[in-house]
Amino acid sequence: MSDDPIIKSNVSETFMDAGALYDFMGHAPLEYIECEDVSLVNLGYWKGLNSFAKGHLMLSNLALFHLVCQNAGLSKNDGLVVDIGCGFGDVVINCVKDFHCPSVIGINISQYQIEQSLKKIARHNLQQKIAIKNMSATELQFEDNSIDKMISTEAAFHFDSRVDFFREAYRTLKPGGILSLADMVYNPPRNALEEIILPRLQDGLYIPSANVYSFADYIKKIRDAGFEIINAKNITSHVRPYFRKWAFSHPVNLVINRNIRWIISTIGFLVYPWEYIYLVAKKPDV
Ligand SMILES: C[S@@+](CC[C@H](N)C(=O)[O-])C[C@H]1O[C@@H](n2cnc3c(N)ncnc32)[C@H](O)[C@@H]1O
Numbered sequence: 207m208s209d210d211p212i213i214k215s216n217v218s219e220t221f222m223d224a225g226a227l228y229d230f231m232g233h234a235p236l237e238y239i240e241c242e243d244v245s246l247v248n249l250g251y252w253k254g255l256n257s258f259a260k261g262h263l264m265l266s267n268l269a270l271f272h273l274v275c276q277n278a279g280l281s282k283n284d285g286l287v288v289d290i291g292c293g294f295g296d297v298v299i300n301c302v303k304d305f306h307c308p309s310v311i312g313i314n315i316s317q318y319q320i321e322q323s324l325k326k327i328a329r330h331n332l333q334q335k336i337a338i339k340n341m342s343a344t345e346l347q348f349e350d351n352s353i354d355k356m357i358s359t360e361a362a363f364h365f366d367s368r369v370d371f372f373r374e375a376y377r378t379l380k381p382g383g384i385l386s387l388a389d390m391v392y393n394p395p396r397n398a399l400e401e402i403i404l405p406r407l408q409d410g411l412y413i414p415s416a417n418v419y420s421f422a423d424y425i426k427k428i429r430d431a432g433f434e435i436i437n438a439k440n441i442t443s444h445v446r447p448y449f450r451k452w453a454f455s456h457p458v459n460l461v462i463n464r465n466i467r468w469i470i471s472t473i474g475f476l477v478y479p480w481e482y483i484y485l486v487a488k489k490p491d492v
Pocket residue numbers: 224225228246247248290291292293294296297313314315316319341342343344358359360361364365366
């Protein structure tokens with residue numbers, strides 16, 4: 207892992223892809239809870255939670271995983287379930303342990319997270335039920351009509367582009383298959399300050415310009431890909447203010463092991479009015 211991960215790409219001058227961003231974050235996720243063996247890299251769903259002590263980001267993360275899995279209706283009767291952008295493997299483990307899914311594949315493009323996920327899955331002795339693959343959301347190496355359910359937690363805003371992912375999700379899901387997402391929505395800037403902040407966030411957090419649009423446009427693009435919307439909800443009020451309070455309570459967690467240039471570029475994350483949504487879509491039955 208480089209201290210100064212300067213690599214040019216179309217999306218970011220700093221990172222070649224979002225995998226390089228997470229390789230750079232490496233072993234310093236937002237929080238690691240040793241006794242639970244959980245590494246946290248999402249902002250959490252804080253409904254009913256209002257404490258920011260150590261361990262409470264974990265509760266909000268588990269609640270977010272649970273929401274996405276429950277929205278997908280995961281159960282022991284599912285065939286293949288695929289988690290897109292699987293982080294440190296906590297969601298795929300959740301799919302098996304809490305929702306009893308018999309066969310789960312997590313995909314990711316961060317080599318560091320893939321290695322950590324594989325170790326964690328072995329520690330939980332779940333290698334028979336879970337596989338992790340190095341694969342991009344925008345080029346899924348699955349057959350047409352082969353996946354029963356697809357989930358993705360706080361990852362699609364990175365995909366280059368999110369619409370290419372919708373196309374791949376539609377191709378690979380079986381007719382009647384379900385796509386359950388939690389995602390960040392970056393609306394276009396509304397004033398001069400937001401115009402300054404957004405390009406820096408795009409660079410430091412690897413957010414393609416093609417993914418900067420409103421929730422209404424998000425829904426339209428999923429429909430345009432062929433999906434039926436089952437449920438779509440703006441849950442910003444259960445995420446943004448709470449994550450920010452957590453961040454101000456644990457500022458060191460945001461900066462530890464990061465370089466100063468990256469911190470300056472992404473500090474606007476704490477004020478930019480990004481939104482947070484969940485969405486459940488279905489590939490129509492034939
Ligand atoms: C904010 S993290 C969320 C991780 C995990 N879903 C969670 O909620 O803990 C975003 C994840 O998406 C992955 N990712 C980003 N772009 C990707 C792509 N094109 N294909 C697959 N995974 C990707 C990152 O490597 C990272 O694991």
